[in-house]
Amino acid sequence: MSEMRLHDPAGNRLYLNAEERAAFLAAARRQPARDRTLCETLHFTGCRPSELIEITPARVDLSGGAIAIRSLKKRRDASGRAKLVYRTVPVPPDYLDTLNTAHGIREAQRSRKQAQASIWPLSRVRVWQIVTRIMIEAGIPDAPQRSPKGLRHGFGINAAVNGIPLHMLQKWLGHAQLSTTAIYADATGKEEQDIAARMWG
Template identity: 85%
Template sequence: MSEMRLHDTQGNRLYLNAEERAAFLAVARRQPARDRTLCETLHWTGCRPSELLEITPARIDLSGGTIAIRSLKKRQDAAGRQKTVFRTVPVPPEFLDTLNTAHGIREAQKSRRKATAPIWDLSRVRIWQIVKRIMIDASIPDAPHRSPKGLRHGFGVHATVQGVPLHMLQRWLGHAQLSTTAIYADAVGKEEQGIASRMWGKC
């Protein structure tokens, strides 16, 4: 498995910074309901597109304020058998209201058939196209970070800057090893300035 990084071999950033994340969210909120909720889910949970496609109404906890996401990276138990791992990620109540209004989550949860049907009936390629279009509209530069992976990495960097403990971020992102999550502690640029400013304020 290749090592996860925040920069490619040419030194290009692989994550969206704070300004780019805000611009992406602003443009996403002007989109039709399906595209808006799809993009907001990626923004607020840091999930992978393949994981997003598995989210059903049954995995939305409207009262608890979380979304349950199945980690699709292969995991094995002590006996070497593949195991299923779910993680719950907290999301803003305003977003859950939007999700419920757009997709009738609460009503769908009353029917077993509807509750277990995917919310977004799309392919991974289509998700990539939607995200890329919105990133272009948000004036995010044509660079390696203009992708769904850049959005996921941006979530990790943002959480680290905001002081989210690495073990908690590890759980939210579905990393098997804390050492993988630790790359976000290497945030740079304005993100690193934000971390440093806290240190300066305590001198």
């Protein structure tokens, strides 16, 4: 398995910085409901596109303010059998209000069949296309960070900059090892300056 990195071999950033994340979110909020909520979910949960398309109304906790996401990286129990692993990620209430209004989450939860249906019945490729198109509209340069992976890494960087404990970020991102999550504590550029500024103040 290749080691996760925040920069490519040429030193190019692989994550969206704070300015790019804000521009992406603003552009997403100008889109039709399906694309807006899809992008907001990736932005606020840090989930992978393959995980996003598995989210159902049953996994949205409107009163608890969280979304349960199934981690799709293979995990094994003590006997070596594959096991299902879910993680719960807290999300902003205004985002949940938008999600509920756009997709009728509360209503769908009353029907077992509707509650188990994907909110975004799309392929991973289609999700990638939607996200990339909106990133272009947001003015994010044609560089390695302009991708859903760049959005996920941006979520991790943002959490680290804002002092989220690594063990909590590990849970939110669905990493099996804390050492994987620790790359976000090695933030660089403006993000590193923001962390260092705590010593200067």
